[in-house]
Amino acid sequence: MLEISARFSGRQHFDMRPMDVCTISIPIPYASGTVNVYFAEKPVPALIDLPPNEAHYCEQLKNALRRQGYSLSRDIERVIVTHPHFDHCGLAGWIVEECGAEIWAFTGSTRYLENFPEESKEDFAYYSSLLEKAGVPGRGSEYLEGFLETLLRLGSKARVSRYLKEGDEIAFGSTLFRAVHVPGHTPWCFMMYDAKKQIAFTGDFLIRDISSNAVLQRPAIAGGGYKSLKSYISSLKKVRDLGVRTAFPGHGARIPDVSVRTGEILSSIQDRRGLILSILARRRVCTPYEIMIDLFPDLSDWQILLGISEVIGHLELLEEENMVHREEGISLVFSRVP
Numbered sequence: 001m002l003e004i005s006a007r008f009s010g011r012q013h014f015d016m017r018p019m020d021v022c023t024i025s026i027p028i029p030y031a032s033g034t035v036n037v038y039f040a041e042k043p044v045p046a047l048i049d050l051p052p053n054e055a056h057y058c059e060q061l062k063n064a065l066r067r068q069g070y071s072l073s074r075d076i077e078r079v080i081v082t083h084p085h086f087d088h089c090g091l092a093g094w095i096v097e098e099c100g101a102e103i104w105a106f107t108g109s110t111r112y113l114e115n116f117p118e119e120s121k122e123d124f125a126y127y128s129s130l131l132e133k134a135g136v137p138g139r140g141s142e143y144l145e146g147f148l149e150t151l152l153r154l155g156s157k158a159r160v161s162r163y164l165k166e167g168d169e170i171a172f173g174s175t176l177f178r179a180v181h182v183p184g185h186t187p188w189c190f191m192m193y194d195a196k197k198q199i200a201f202t203g204d205f206l207i208r209d210i211s212s213n214a215v216l217q218r219p220a221i222a223g224g225g226y227k228s229l230k231s232y233i234s235s236l237k238k239v240r241d242l243g244v245r246t247a248f249p250g251h252g253a254r255i256p257d258v259s260v261r262t263g264e265i266l267s268s269i270q271d272r273r274g275l276i277l278s279i280l281a282r283r284r285v286c287t288p289y290e291i292m293i294d295l296f297p298d299l300s301d302w303q304i305l306l307g308i309s310e311v312i313g314h315l316e317l318l319e320e321e322n323m324v325h326r327e328e329g330i331s332l333v334f335s336r337v338p
C-alpha cells in the first residue's frame, strides 16, 4: 500500500513542515517498514532519495507522482541521495538512463555509486572476514547469505552530477537548505538543513522509531581513521547543538522534536557502553562475538553484522579511552584494562 500525504498547503504551519514538499512513503520488506521519498516541484521537479531497484517500487513512485501531475520518466530533473544504500538510491541508475536526471550526492559516496557492483563485492569480502575476526563460529560468509545478491539486485550503478560538501546550498521547494555532513550510519550521510524553519531532511541519520546502525566500513573506502560509532556520536551532538526542531527522515514518521530524539539515542549509546563494560568485567577476556551474544542473544544471521558493528564500535571508543586492551590473533580479543 502506498501512502502519499496531501500536498502541503499555505494553511499549514510552515515552521512544522517544509512548504511545497510531498512525502511519498513506500512499503519495503525490512525492519523500517517503509522508505520515504520526498518530492518538490520547485525550483526544478526534484526528489530526495529513490526506492530500491525493482519494477514494483518504480511503479509505486510513478503512480504517486502522477497524482501530483508529474511523470517520473519525463519530469524529474534532480535526485538528491542522502546516502548510497539501495533503499535510498536503488533506482538511481534507471532514472539517469530514463530521463537524464541529475544525481546529487555527498562527496565520497560517488565512488560507491559509480562503481556499485565492484564496491559491493569488496564489502561482502570485507564483512565476511570481519565476522570471522570477531569470533563468529564457522565462516563469516554463512552469516551474510543473500547479502551480496540483495545488494546487486536492488541497488544500481549511477553517474553522479554534483558532489555536495558541507555548507553547500540546496534549493528544494520554497526552502534553501544547506548540506550538513552527519557521518556514522555511512561515512557519506548528510542532511539538508534550514536554520530559519529549523527543519531538516535527515535520511537514515535520524529515524523516529528505530535506531540507525553505525555500520563498520571498509577502511579502503571510508578512510583509514574512520570510526563509525565515534562519528555517529559526534554527528548526533552536532545536530543537537544546531537546534534543528523537526526532522523528515528516510523511514517512518517525521520527528517533531529533534533534541529529544538525539538525547534518547545518545543516552541509549551510553547505556550500552555500560553493559559492554560490565560484560568485559565478568568475562575478563572475550571476542566481540561473545559480547554480542550476551547483549543481543536473539539476532538472526543477517543481523549479526549489525550487532558486531555496534560492539566493535564501542570497543574502539573504549580503546581510545584506555579502558580496554585489544589483542589481534586469528580472532580479535578484548580485555578490560585494570
Ligand SMILES: [Zn+2]
Pocket (backbone or CB within 6 Å): 085, 087, 088, 204, 250, 251
Ligand atoms: Zn535506509
